[in-house]
Amino acid sequence: MRDLSPEHTMRLTLIAAAIAVSFAASIPAAENDNAGSAPALSVLHCGHFIDVDAGKLDGETTIVIEGKRIKEVLAGNQERAGAQSIDLKQATCLPGLIDSHTHLTMQITPTYYSDQFRWNPADYAIRSTVYAKRTLDAGFTTVRNLGDNDYDSVALRNAINAGIVPGPRIFTAGTAIGSTGGHADNTNGYRHNLAGDPGPAQGIINSPEDAWKAVREHYKNGADLIKIMPSGGVLDEGSSVDNAQLTIEEVKAIVAAAHDNGFTVAAHAHGAEGIRRAVIGGVDSIEHGTFINDEDMKLMKEHGTWLVPTIIAGKYVEEQASKPGVYPPQVAAKAKLVGPIIQAAAGRAYKAGVKIAFGTDAAVYPHGQNAKEFQYMVEAGMPPMFLIQAATTHAAQLLKHEKDLGSIAPGKFADVIAVNGNPLDDVTLLQKVSFVMKEGVVYKISK
Template sequence: MNRRPLLALAALLAAPPLLAAEPPTEGGPTVLHCPHLLDPAAGKLLGESTVVIRDGRIQSVHAGTSSEPGARVIDLAGQTCLPGLIDAHTHLTSETSPTGYTDQFRWNTADYAIRSTVYARRTLLAGFTTVRNLGDSANESIALRNAIDAGVVPGPRIYTAGVPIGSTGGHADPTDGYRQDLAGNPGPKDGIINSPADAWKAVRQHYKDGADLIKIMPSGGVLDESASADNPQMTLEEIKAVVAAAHDYGFTVAAHAHGAEAIRRAVLGGVDSIEHGTFMDDADMKLMKEHGTWFVPTIIAGKYVEQMASTPGYYPPQVARKAKQVGPIIQATAGRAYKAGVKIAFGTDAAVYPHGQNAKEFEYMVQAGMPPMYVIQAATTHAAELLHRADALGQIRPGRAADVVAVPGDPLEDITALQRVSFVMKDGTVYKQDGKPL
């Protein structure tokens, strides 16, 4: 996607919120009555429980039903409560479209930014109260994060990488496929590096821009207009330089990597997570376990691109070819990684498929051989650990953020229940109740 000049978002930021969420009763607590409460840290489904919330935090959790003086009481009869879900791989400022490869020449950054508010709302209402945003085109997701944090628009809590970092002609190069006079020569300020020195400059630029973490592209990818989905595209020295610079600035590093060699280099280079991992081999898995590297499978993205590759004209021919190569493999790889004991956090590559369908990934993970409790942990305690926010997110425990969702029935018996989120609370504010947005 072209890096369009970043336009001011003053009109967007001045607009009223898109969703009239229901805030807590002024000065009083909110009490949730949950017939069942899923505790991912303990790996247990608890019985009837009361959750007391004050000032956007969990104040207490009690067995049975109780209340508090002056409290607003929400009875979630017939539902299971669980922590707000975390998607560790999203792209909230774009969405798949058959016109996407030409829209980039017509739309301005503001067009993408305004649409991102719709995608953010959709994601929140699907029960995902926190996301990592792993790449945009012009730092639009930084503006989106700031607008959500300020309460201007509704959406999940965002940890964003801004623009991705990669090499000339690689998966991060936004000008792949352009004619020569338009392609230009993107450099470190644009996230395109070709040396360790460039890597340091690119990371420092991200710090200046206000990013929360770093995303690198050490392998080819599916949706760019280059030839390979899996060839290595960054040297080990470049990856080590990115990681060293990132750690100086308090950043974690996520690595888009389909190919086995790119995965090996990324793990040896010290990245925190491998995204996609389609062609991961046994040696890669062993190395990831040794280094404690997280794996974020994004099965839904692989399945979606494989499906759409059969739709004439949806993707350019070279993209459709790569989609048909990656799609049939990615789910089986995730299953093998789980059996090998690789640490797995939940992530979907939202935007590659339509936003709001994130929870379909749970179903695919279970089909790959992962137990229902494990895949819920992947989207709560595991993802919170990957984010280095285990003290604030991923559990319904005193002191944590008051992020609570509920689904009808028991998701341990029917994992597809997570695709029917009926209640959403983020930071103590209710955005969805009885299956309806507020």
């Protein structure tokens, strides 16, 4: 699934072109023409307002938006002359949600493992436009995309930013970085004459020197951050879900190179030893954390490392693993191991005081169902207000973009969603978003 040819730049160009052609032909002209164009002044009249900075629910609130950003947040129902007015008096307004772990350019299906031998990068790119729209419609106005195959999410990000297709704001890691035969090695499981020997240009490293090369390739190809694989995973065709797959020295080299290039580092890690090495190595976040132990949690608190639990992914793969033919046998075995324990692990981390940001591993389950994660997090013992903050202020801090994102406040981007009812009383309401605005542009409004 990964392009090993020297024509990589041309492939990215073709991917971007495929995205543009696909959506220019499929969306209404008005939506296409107005994408990214916000009214000069607009006013949202909210029945209730979740102030994530203060951690409280307010009553009737007026949000004044100028162009792409919030101008004022006022108590009560107030008008502004010449403004476009939107009536949300029966709804609760809150910041656009942030999913800190997605894969918008893929979708795991029963044919996923064979599709990679038939599909071109453009096939993934065109489908990604559909997944991006579903994600935005679900109320997620920003995502971290933690892994693709041909830097196709870079092209998707650029198309969204240019207003060519609708979708969430994307911060992408491009291809993941890992070791030969590990969770990042897309040739794992291939027969030997197809597998080849992927190297740093494809994100596969086996030394600190390789690590520097791989990170610099990501900078060259337009990534926003780095994703590494210091432990085994569920959906690769290897036998272990939790073995350590990067040395501490390799992790430290990746982090040093990443910081040189202004990148943060996210670490996929199910296994306790992989988590320990990643935290000591200086990563910003641990993704999944299924087998996290007390030592890991203590280290994470000491280092200020975030946890992104992705409970929904574990639940979903456990459910699918019992269906014949959905996964290869070794993948199904790993899914049955991870699924029953990932939720409890997240609950223990919350009780221990580990910093938590919201993320789901979208693509492992169907895109657009991201908000089911809130329900699973409540079941793990986390309060609804904390969860909404995990998907807003916490996630913005993890991204290091809290000045622009994460709350509805003057000067920040006008990313606003609304639901009918109070999600603090019923968190499942976040699965029924009725209004979506990103940077002052309304993308969804329904009763």
